[in-house]
Structure formats: structure tokens, C-alpha cells
Amino acid sequence: MHRLPSTFEFQTSAETIRAHHWRSYTDTYKGCEFECQYCLYKGPGEYGRHVRPVEISVPARSDLGIVDIGTTTDPYQPMEAEQKLTRSILEAAIAEQIPLFVLTRGSLVLRDVDLLRELASAGLVEVCVSIITLNEDITTRIEPNAPRPSERLRVAEQLAAQDIPVAFHVAPLIPGLDTPEDLAAMGKRLAEACGSHVFSAMLGARKPYWEPFYRGMDAVADKCGSFETFERAYPRDFDFSRDAAGTCDFEYALPALTPLRDGVTEGGAIYVSENYPFLTTGALEKGIYRWKLPTVYDMASWIEGRGSVAEWPEFLDWYRGFQPSDRLVGLVRSLWESGELFLGTHLAKQGDGYARSEELLLPAQHTLVAKRTPVA
Numbered sequence: 200m201h202r203l204p205s206t207f208e209f210q211t212s213a214e215t216i217r218a219h220h221w222r223s224y225t226d227t228y229k230g231c232e233f234e235c236q237y238c239l240y241k242g243p244g245e246y247g248r249h250v251r252p253v254e255i256s257v258p259a260r261s262d263l264g265i266v267d268i269g270t271t272t273d274p275y276q277p278m279e280a281e282q283k284l285t286r287s288i289l290e291a292a293i294a295e296q297i298p299l300f301v302l303t304r305g306s307l308v309l310r311d312v313d314l315l316r317e318l319a320s321a322g323l324v325e326v327c328v329s330i331i332t333l334n335e336d337i338t339t340r341i342e343p344n345a346p347r348p349s350e351r352l353r354v355a356e357q358l359a360a361q362d363i364p365v366a367f368h369v370a371p372l373i374p375g376l377d378t379p380e381d382l383a384a385m386g387k388r389l390a391e392a393c394g395s396h397v398f399s400a401m402l403g404a405r406k407p408y409w410e411p412f413y414r415g416m417d418a419v420a421d422k423c424g425s426f427e428t429f430e431r432a433y434p435r436d437f438d439f440s441r442d443a444a445g446t447c448d449f450e451y452a453l454p455a456l457t458p459l460r461d462g463v464t465e466g467g468a469i470y471v472s473e474n475y476p477f478l479t480t481g482a483l484e485k486g487i488y489r490w491k492l493p494t495v496y497d498m499a500s501w502i503e504g505r506g507s508v509a510e511w512p513e514f515l516d517w518y519r520g521f522q523p524s525d526r527l528v529g530l531v532r533s534l535w536e537s538g539e540l541f542l543g544t545h546l547a548k549q550g551d552g553y554a555r556s557e558e559l560l561l562p563a564q565h566t567l568v569a570k571r572t573p574v575a
């Protein structure tokens with residue numbers, strides 16, 4: 200009898216549809232011992248010393264799609280050495296042939312190479328190593344308990360050497376943390392280590408962690424490439440009322456994303472921007488990530504590529520191919536009709552469809568905050 204992950208439909212708000220590919224996910228722990236100071240998912244009683252294993256029962260195999268592990272807590276944090284909950288999920292995935300996307304910073308993932316190899320041989324797993332910078336003077340302060348970046352590089356190289364699909368997730372990408380030269384060098388190094396693809400996602404500012412995070416950033420100000428750039432991109436008095444996603448403006452994102460992308464390309468891997476797909480450098484051919492749900496930005500790229508007005512029925516045909524749930528389709532439909540779905544893209548509404556516009560409506564993403572109504 201295998202313990203299967205309890206999974207949750209995750210994309211139920213406009214906010215998650217816009218930026219995340221997650222279909223369903225499971226977490227093996229509440230809280231995270233790594234204690235990154237920008238962590239989106241910490242909350243009272245669910246962080247650091249309060250970490251505790253989660254009951255994993257609910258055998259709900261049908262229509263799981265790809266299950267993400269590690270979206271809100273690290274599956275290979277120290278507690279896993281004893282608890283082995285993540286390992287039990289890998290065992291269940293082998294038995295039930297469930298595809299997994301495993302996101303981690305923990306070097307403990309190497310313990311499970313035997314199971315990961317088995318999953319990989321069936322095309323059922325991709326491991327994504329999360330990293331923000333190669334500058335260990337910074338990570339020591341703001342990711343106090345996580346493995347050092349050099350250790351994460353070693354982990355990725357060892358997984359790749361075992362024929363386990365591995366990628367990197369540069370998240371959160373924080374403008375000003377590194378110089379453009381450092382970002383390019385990091386992109387190249389990550390590309391060489393994984394040999395496949397490197398994703399990135401901009402820092403999502405959140406009120407609950409903002410003050411402690413800023414204190415951490417102040418402490419490493421002299422280690423940053425340009426602390427002034429960081430302060431301009433993410434002001435100390437960030438306006439949390441205007442932006443549900445809490446990301447910086449495009450003018451600050453682009454100078455960080457471009458050198459990273461160029462470095463990844465030079466290193467021979469594909470670069471994927473989760474915030475701005477037009478920066479993505481190619482189609483993914485390896486790894487299970489390519490099967491995940493499209494974000495709004497992927498939807499926009501598909502429509503733009505059609506060269507004419509795309510109306511709802513043909514869009515729905517395409518979108519259904521990713522097997523979204525009915526309630527997700529309902530939410531996308533309502534945002535499509537209201538015109539909000541493609542704010543922040545090059546698409547303009549025309550009748551019941553959308554077509555490419557010359558104008559990139561980036562600031563408009565800030566209006567989404569009042570509209571992110573979950574589907575009941």
C-alpha cells in the first residue's frame with residue numbers, strides 16, 4: 200500500500216493563472232527550515248522552527264496530471280532525512296506512474312537518486328534546483344539555512360550525470376543583487392550544470408515578510424551589485440495595494456533578465472521567463488515541464504503567433520488540450536470576457552477575441568488586485 204500525495208487544484212485565481220504553471224501540488228511539510236527571508240509561504244506557526252510533517256493520505260490518483268512538489272515548502276529540508284515523506288511520494292509515483300516536478304534547494308535530494316533514476320527512465324520526473332545568486336556572501340544572510348549555491352550546482356551536476364532531467368529555477372530574481380556581468384556568468388554556469396533549461400521568476404513582494412527581508416538586504420547592501428537598483432525596483436515602502444503579484448516594473452526587470460538570458464544561451468541551454476515569455480529562447484523538448492499548464496503569457500504568445508484575431512472557441516480548443524479543470528476554464532473565460540486576462544501583454548481585445556497590439560500594457564497588471572476572485 201503506497202501513500203499517495205494529497206493534491207490540490209492550485210490555479211483558482213487570476214494571480215496564479217497569470218504566473219504559474221501548476222496544475223496540482225502537494226507539500227510534504229508545513230513550513231521550511233531553510234528560512235529564506237523572502238519566502239512567500241511562511242506564516243505564523245508554519246515556518247522555521249515550527250516545521251512539521253504533513254499527513255499524506257488521500258489516494259486521489261485520477262487526473263492528477265503532473266504533481267508539483269516543493270511549490271510552498273522544500274521537500275528536501277533537513278527534516279526529510281528522518282521523516283522520508285518525500286521519498287514515500289517518489290515510491291508512490293513509481294507504483295502509480297505519476298509524473299512529478301520536484302523543486303528543491305536541498306542536497307538531500309541526492310539520497311533519492313535510485314528512485315529518481317527509476318522515474319526518469321519512464322519519463323516521469325524533472326528535478327528543478329532553485330537558486331537566486333552564486334554570491335555566497337549574500338545567501339549566507341538571506342537564505343541562512345539553505346545549502347550554499349555551490350552545493351546546489353554540485354547537486355544539479357550529479358543528478359544530470361545520473362541521467363535525471365534537471366533544470367534551474369532562478370527565483371526570486373532580485374534586480375540589483377548581482378551585476379549584469381554576474382548574472383550573465385551565473386546563467387552560463389547554470390546552463391552548463393544542467394544542460395537543459397533555466398527558468399526565472401521575479402521577486403514577489405509580500406507585506407508579511409517585507410520588513411525582515413529588507414533588514415536582510417540592508418545587511419548585505421555592500422555585497423550587492425547595485426543596492427540602489429534594488430531599492431528603486433522594490434522600494435522600501437512598496438505599495439502593496441496596487442499589485443497582487445508584487446513584482447517590480449518591467450523597466451527594472453528587463454536589465455536583470457536580459458543578461459541572465461544571454462548567459463543561459465551562451466551556456467547552451469534554453470532560457471524560460473515565467474513573467475515575460477517573449478524573452479524565452481526556445482521550445483522545451485526535454486523534461487516534463489513542457490507538459491504543464493500554460494500561463495497567461497503562454498496563452499498570449501499562442502494568440503500572437505496566429506497573426507489574426509483569436510476568438511474564444513478556437514482558444515478553448517487549444518486550452519482544453521492541456522486538460523484544465525472546468526472551474527479553471529470558467530475563470531479563464533470570465534477574465535477573457537472582462538478583458539483582464541491579457542493585461543500586461545501585447546494583446547488587445549477585439550469583439551470576442553484578441554489580437555496583437557503595438558502597445559505593451561505592462562502597468563495594467565497592477566489593476567488586477569481587485570479582480571482576483573477565486574472560482575467557487
Ligand code: SF4
Nearest residue numbers: 231234235238272273
Ligand atoms: S527553500 Fe523555498 S520554501 Fe523553503 S524557506 Fe526558502 S523559499 Fe521558502
